[in-house]
Amino acid sequence: MGKPSIFSKEYERKMRKRKTRVTILVIILIITAIALFSKNYITNTIKELRNKNSEAKASNENKTGSDKNKNITDDKEKSAEQHKESDTSQDKNESKQEEKFYEIKLGNGNTIKAIYEEKDGNKVFKYLAPTEEKVYFSLMPSGKGIMVYEEATQNIFLCDENGNSKEISPTKYTSVSTGKVFTKESILKNKPTFVWSAYPKFCSDTQIVYVSQLPWFRENERYLWKYDLKSETHKNLNIKGKDITIGNLTDKGLEINIDGNLNYLKEDGTLSQ
Numbered sequence: 251m252g253k254p255s256i257f258s259k260e261y262e263r264k265m266r267k268r269k270t271r272v273t274i275l276v277i278i279l280i281i282t283a284i285a286l287f288s289k290n291y292i293t294n295t296i297k298e299l300r301n302k303n304s305e306a307k308a309s310n311e312n313k314t315g316s317d318k319n320k321n322i323t324d325d326k327e328k329s330a331e332q333h334k335e336s337d338t339s340q341d342k343n344e345s346k347q348e349e350k351f352y353e354i355k356l357g358n359g360n361t362i363k364a365i366y367e368e369k370d371g372n373k374v375f376k377y378l379a380p381t382e383e384k385v386y387f388s389l390m391p392s393g394k395g396i397m398v399y400e401e402a403t404q405n406i407f408l409c410d411e412n413g414n415s416k417e418i419s420p421t422k423y424t425s426v427s428t429g430k431v432f433t434k435e436s437i438l439k440n441k442p443t444f445v446w447s448a449y450p451k452f453c454s455d456t457q458i459v460y461v462s463q464l465p466w467f468r469e470n471e472r473y474l475w476k477y478d479l480k481s482e483t484h485k486n487l488n489i490k491g492k493d494i495t496i497g498n499l500t501d502k503g504l505e506i507n508i509d510g511n512l513n514y515l516k517e518d519g520t521l522s523q
Contacts, residue, residue, distance in 0.1 A: 352413040356385065357403035364396045364409045373411040388451045388458075391499060395479075397450060397458060404438070404446045406460065408479070418477055419447045420484050423464050437467065445472060451496045453504045454517045456480055459487075461494050474506065476519060487519050 350373075351363035362382060366375045374393035378385070384401040398407040406419035422433045434446050444467070450460035458477040463469070465486065474489040489508070497505025503514035503522065513521045 351379070352409055352415065354398055354407050354409055354415045356382075356398070356400050356407070357405040357417075358400065362398065364398070364415075366396075366411075375409075375411075386449075390452050390455050392455050394455070395452075397452060399448075399450050401448070404434075404448060406447055406450050406458070406477075408458075418458070418482070420464075426465070432467070441467070447475070449496050450477075451504060452499065453515060457517060459496060459504060459506075459515060461496065474515070489515075489521060 348367070349365060350367065351365045353361050354364055355361050360382065362385065363379045364375055364387075365377050365379055366373045368374075372394065375389055375396040378387050378396075378398065386399045386401070388397045388399070390396065394411045396409050398409070399405070400407070404419060405417055407415055408418045409415040420434065422431055424431050437444055438446060445461060445463045448461045450458050453459045453476070456479045458479070460475050460477070461472050462475050463472055464475070465473075471490050471492055472494045474487045474494065476485050476487055477483070478485070489506070491508035493507075493509050495507045497507060497512075499505075500514065503516045506513045506515045506521065511523075513523055515521055
């Protein structure tokens with residue numbers, strides 16, 4: 251259709267009609283473009299939302315599974331720990347219930363426990379508790395008695411299977427030649443380094459051996475002494491040396507090291523090598 255002449259009577263009407271059609275066409279194109287764009291936008295948006303929802307769901311499921319596994323692991327660990335604590339507590343309670351002892355009062359005023367256990371109807375000593383500095387013990391070979399030595403006071407204590415405890419270290423010495431009596435208290439007061447009765451050990455169930463500077467007070471030599479549990483007497487074995495240490499009880503006898511030489515003391519009071 252050609253363009254109408256500007257001199258035609260229908261020119262204005264036709265131009266208005268033409269402009270109207272053009273406007274409508276433009277509007278239709280715009281609406282179509284908007285519709286297409288909106289459709290694509292909405293579709294993409296929906297896809298993105300779906301993807302995000304799927305990812306969030308998967309993440310939540312993984313997190314939930316991880317949390318569940320963590321909770322299960324934590325519960326197992328907690329249960330194991332509680333079980334361990336329960337066993338430890340039970341062991342401690344059983345230990346406290348089974349622990350039996352006799353009390354021995356030391357020269358420094360402290361009380362120490364002689365721990366024992368019962369085997370086949372017999373009481374067998376095991377150790378001392380609590381551990382005190384410079385307090386030592388020796389077990390009777392049969393285990394039916396325990397001896398405690400307190401170095402600070404040079405006191406020797408003996409406890410039997412019935413719980414009877416007493417101090418057995420000599421409290422005095424009577425000179426054979428003059429008959430003069432020397433007390434342990436006075437000698438140690440005037441000469442604190444004097445060895446009155448030291449480092450005792452069981453030689454048998456009936457004999458205890460220890461080291462002393464008795465019968466002399468001015469010489470540096472030391473002697474082996476024996477205490478007999480049956481007669482409750484102290485006897486000088488006349489075995490001497492400048493340095494005497496008492497070791498362990500063996501099949502050969504009680505180890506006695508005299509000035510660097512190892513010997514074995516038999517129950518009859520004789521030495522062998």
